Amino acid sequence: MTTLQAAQADRVVPFKMAHLVYRCARRAETVAWYMAVFQAKLVFEDNVLTFITYDDEHHRLAFFNMPGIPDKQTEAAGVHHVAYSYQSAGELLGTYKRLKAAGILPVWCINHGPTTSMYYRDPEGNDIELQVDNYPDQADCANFFHTETFANNIMGIEFDPDGLVAMWEAGASDAELCALGAARAAEQKGPQ
Template sequence: MTALQSTGLDTGAQRIAPFKMAHLVYRCADRQSMVDWYRKIFQADLVFEDDILTFITYDDEHHRLAFFNMPDLPEKTDNMVGVHHIAYSYQSIGEVLATYERLKGLDIMPVWTINHGPTTSVYYRDPEGNDIELQVDNFADAADAAAFFHSKTFTANPIGTEFDADELVAMWRAGASDEQLCALGTAATGVNLGPQYR
């Protein structure tokens, strides 16, 4: 008996899956700071705003992020249930590093930079304590990424290796290839435990 059968999920019907994630909605105590921060992160356009709700987008979707104005909400704490982080994929390591540079120029700094093995990832924390991951796939072939989860390397270190973002940027500017930049251990700091990411 398979795991799907044992949990009653194998109905014999063909899987019907969403073709994309459409949008994400935040409840905000300080809506303006949240909107401003996310617009800087994604260079997003303002689509709509009234006293209650703001919509922004960074592509052809009518809205990718929405923000409810709820000023009486308590602050988020680290010991609450809920979403740990949302990850956004980029086409190349160069795009991730260029975004890091642009945001650094706006005094927006990551809380964690790590090569997980399957991805090279830069984590940021928004003004109300929500984390986002800006990542690139380290493998061109999805099958190679899937295989990595069954490797001895992943078994020995399932979190990954932290890297120095400025050192990785310097290597990128000097002409290092995507494969070199995305190799596990490149620009390693030797520390693997970031805040809230144990």
Template sequence: MNTQTNPAHSAARIVPARMAHLVYRCARRAETVAWYIKLFQAHLVFEDDVLTFITYDDEHHRLAFFNMPDIPAKVAETAGVHHVAYSYDSIGDLLSTYARLKPLDIRPFWCINHGPTTSLYYRDPEGNDVELQADNGDDPAAYFHSDAFANNNLGVEFDPDELFRMWQAGASDAELSAVGTAATGKSTVM
């Protein structure tokens, strides 16, 4: 048995290549699965009486749902995951998704420009929160070291319909990401 360690690997920082999937326990599985299929334009990979797998890309499954109809409903004030965030390549992609979901009656409960991101928060049928976001600017992490972040580390709410109208009228991602910026301390769109 070879117990030697490859020196090139011993000092290397090894991290996961990507996040693979999330698994939800569901009292209302059918409704929740249908909601996520609409949210992500996903497709069903597998389903039986206990488990459902769906995906929206080339991963074999991005989300799994356990059918547990007898579990109690989620309580807001418990320890655990606050929300899961998904990034879009541009604010245009985020706003296009907003417009696609709106007639499906999937609407955000909170729209906020955090500074580093423009974000739309949704709540699934089980009470889990999902953030859809797009990065603002070329170096969103730099915002954490700014005076604007020191003065307002949460962000500023905005009206997604107005932001969508601006996007349709030809506003750039830079112009859209400046709307309601936390740097101003007040929303320019409400």
């Protein structure tokens, strides 16, 4: 066994990410937003904390009630966004339609190459990315970072979500929906 193999064999890493916690000036509005986005269920709530989950984890998201704290500063160090993956383009687009009907719209829709992504902003100013991998094999997603296409445009190509929905409803495959340039947006504006 080589030194590298021994080091990897001794490597202990978490088996999952358990939960994410937000400090909230507007907890009720923020919790309601996440409950709608994730179709989550309430696990616990008191005057200080709220726990919700969208799967079998006892709590995926937690929210501290902290009225009066300052708003999030856009030009400050910290987390830029948290990404959540769907298993198919249809799941992502169905979620977009459901959220749009509830008045929750993405602030940016872009095909990054390895993912097709919709970015949303919560009531506290935190961004989340709802995405689908564009390739069935994770290695192909990772290999995209080493292509000339990525070297020439590291951000990707914006798309019109309603155009992508129209393609989906017309029977386009996941490969067609996730193709770079599908339902290309009229203007490339970048993240807000």
